[in-house]
Amino acid sequence: MRTLGVLLAILLIAVPPFMAEYHVYLLSLTLLWGIFALSMGLVLGFIGEINFGQAAFVAIAAYASSLLRLKLGFSFWSAAPVALALVVGLAALVGLITLRLRGPFFALVTLGFGEIVRLIITNWQDLTNGPLGLRPIAPPESLFGLRFDSKLGFYYLVFATLCVSLAALARLIRARTGRMMIAVREDEVLAGFVGIPVLRHKVIGLCFSALVAGLGGLLIGPFLTLLAPGQFDLFASVDMVVMVVVGGVGTLAGPLIGAVFLVFMPEALSFARELRPVMMGGLLIIVTIFLPGGVIGLLRHGLTRLSSAGRGRLAVLR
Amino acid sequence: MSAPLLTVENLSRHFGGVRAVNDVSFAVEAGAITGLIGPNGAGKTTTFNLISGLLPPTSGTVRLDGGMLTGLRPDRVAAQGVARTFQGIRIFPALTVAQNLRTAVLAGMRLGFWEDLLNLPAAQRAEAAATRAVTVLLCDIGLEDRADDIANSLSYAHQSLLGIGLALAVRPRLLLLDEPFAGMNPSETQQAARMVTRIRDSGITVVLVEHDMPAVMGVCDHIVVLDQGSKIADGTPAEIRSDRRVIEAYLGTDDDA
Numbered sequence: 001m002r003t004l005g006v007l008l009a010i011l012l013i014a015v016p017p018f019m020a021e022y023h024v025y026l027l028s029l030t031l032l033w034g035i036f037a038l039s040m041g042l043v044l045g046f047i048g049e050i051n052f053g054q055a056a057f058v059a060i061a062a063y064a065s066s067l068l069r070l071k072l073g074f075s076f077w078s079a080a081p082v083a084l085a086l087v088v089g090l091a092a093l094v095g096l097i098t099l100r101l102r103g104p105f106f107a108l109v110t111l112g113f114g115e116i117v118r119l120i121i122t123n124w125q126d127l128t129n130g131p132l133g134l135r136p137i138a139p140p141e142s143l144f145g146l147r148f149d150s151k152l153g154f155y156y157l158v159f160a161t162l163c164v165s166l167a168a169l170a171r172l173i174r175a176r177t178g179r180m181m182i183a184v185r186e187d188e189v190l191a192g193f194v195g196i197p198v199l200r201h202k203v204i205g206l207c208f209s210a211l212v213a214g215l216g217g218l219l220i221g222p223f224l225t226l227l228a229p230g231q232f233d234l235f236a237s238v239d240m241v242v243m244v245v246v247g248g249v250g251t252l253a254g255p256l257i258g259a260v261f262l263v264f265m266p267e268a269l270s271f272a273r274e275l276r277p278v279m280m281g282g283l284l285i286i287v288t289i290f291l292p293g294g295v296i297g298l299l300r301h302g303l304t305r306l307s308s309a310g311r312g313r314l315a316v317l318r
Numbered sequence: 319m320s321a322p323l324l325t326v327e328n329l330s331r332h333f334g335g336v337r338a339v340n341d342v343s344f345a346v347e348a349g350a351i352t353g354l355i356g357p358n359g360a361g362k363t364t365t366f367n368l369i370s371g372l373l374p375p376t377s378g379t380v381r382l383d384g385g386m387l388t389g390l391r392p393d394r395v396a397a398q399g400v401a402r403t404f405q406g407i408r409i410f411p412a413l414t415v416a417q418n419l420r421t422a423v424l425a426g427m428r429l430g431f432w433e434d435l436l437n438l439p440a441a442q443r444a445e446a447a448a449t450r451a452v453t454v455l456l457c458d459i460g461l462e463d464r465a466d467d468i469a470n471s472l473s474y475a476h477q478s479l480l481g482i483g484l485a486l487a488v489r490p491r492l493l494l495l496d497e498p499f500a501g502m503n504p505s506e507t508q509q510a511a512r513m514v515t516r517i518r519d520s521g522i523t524v525v526l527v528e529h530d531m532p533a534v535m536g537v538c539d540h541i542v543v544l545d546q547g548s549k550i551a552d553g554t555p556a557e558i559r560s561d562r563r564v565i566e567a568y569l570g571t572d573d574d575a
Contacts, residue, residue, distance in 0.1 A: 186411060187411075189408065191410075194396060
């Protein structure tokens with residue numbers, strides 16, 4: 001699995017310079033959604049809750065950084081930490097209030113949170129220009145001689161962000177904090193009685209998830225050169241959920257595979273746009289019924305059969 | 319008689335009109351095994367849940383070594399040195415036996431958030447210490463050769479042992495065992511009873527709720543009997559065996575016949 005990842009990373013670095021601009025764009029879009037899916041994967045797989053307000057974290061980082069640049073003359077790089085701090089702080093606040101709830105109750109409250117954020121963005125027209133959106137959003141300024149104003153340059157920025165997010169989350173779930181989170185997901189009551197502060201670990205999980213969502217959010221404005229509230233509706237969050245479930249819940253690679261399945265493939269095979277929601281729904285039903293481990297579960301199953309060594313079970317800690 | 323480790327005072331818990339636990343007081347001596355027994359619906363498990371903080375009491379207090387336990391969050395109760403197991407067993411099902419124990423061991427370690435996240439030397443020391451602690455615990459509960467099995471795949475008796483292992487990982491002063499011998503055959507019960515005695519001999523005070531009368535009489539130093547939410551007797555196994563009210567509670571009075 002690890003060798004496969006390294007090989008894939010090398011390909012993702014080496015091949016794009018030889019690709020058509022449209023395909024580089026498509027690859028950037030896929031990786032960007034990969035970042036969003038990764039952030040949802042942490043909530044779904046390691047806290048064990050569904051967050052229908054995840055797109056709001058993306059929106060807050062996107063709008064905060066873009067507004068700092070457009071209205072106050074910040075550079076992309078100086079706006080980024082401010083926007084990220086804002087989104088993580090907000091996630092902590094939201095988490096402290098909502099993570100006392102579980103299951104459908106948590107999902108409903110986060111749905112409300114997502115809609116409130118979207119409505120504020122839509123209606124605070126003096127600041128956000130409402131539904132007309134913010135534009136034009138320039139590519140990030142060059143940094144250490146690296147330029148991001150070409151499709152390829154920006155692609156590498158997205159790729160680097162994905163790698164950083166992935167590395168951060170990989171470390172998190174191997175660290176004590178991550179294992180405490182997994183314990184809380186497995187059995188909240190027991191986790192409490194072995195001495196784990198339950199709420200604290202759920203909130204930390206949500207903050208990390210918001211950080212990753214925010215990292216992606218920083219990039220979405222420059223990527224599309226435009227920010228509008230419609231990009232961050234409920235369906236954006238639902239798409240992330242579908243990606244995680246299709247790819248495989250409780251893993252880090254799963255959400256990325258899901259993003260490839262749901263962004264790259266339909267576009268590359270030029271499916272009709274209108275069919276996408278239907279396809280998403282259909283895929284979700286098929287996967288939940290026939291492949292509860294997601295695509296990655298299927299891959300692992302295949303690998304175990306080949307090597308007939310490991311266990312077929314979905315591992316949480318490897 | 320030394321000062322009691324655990325003091326339960328006028329503890330009550332009402333569910334609507336039902337007085338599940340009604341004005342129960344008793345003391346648990348340090349270094350002993352105390353049994354909490356009674357017929358079905360006597361309020362044993364509710365009492366346990368009140369002591370461990372899973373349920374808030376309607377009134378009354380629970381003190382550990384003079385410090386108040388009532389009203390503390392579960393992880394704070396654990397930090398005070400109180401661990402518990404659960405009726406029907408609670409473990410972390412998808413983790414291996416070793417990972418289960420490691421989780422509980424790590425939970426109790428002092429380690430800064432960033433030290434842990436950045437894997438600084440302090441974190442590496444903690445992990446190494448955890449590895450040693452897990453080895454000892456595996457040996458204590460006799461599951462050495464099951465270390466890498468997924469907890470969910472263990473037999474009921476083994477899961478029950480793992481549940482006790484998780485509680486021991488907290489390094490408790492007071493261990494609350496909720497029906498530790500449930501679902502075990504006689505030889506497994508004997509083995510588990512010997513383990514409970516060993517736990518006491520290692521200096522941990524034990525309180526257990528149990529239905530298996532011979533096991534309770536054999537293993538406990540002191541017994542508290544509940545019936546319909548109230549305490550009806552409190553004494554050594556020999557005293558309890560000959561107590562008229564206890565016999566009535568279990569077998570019914572002549573009037574019932």
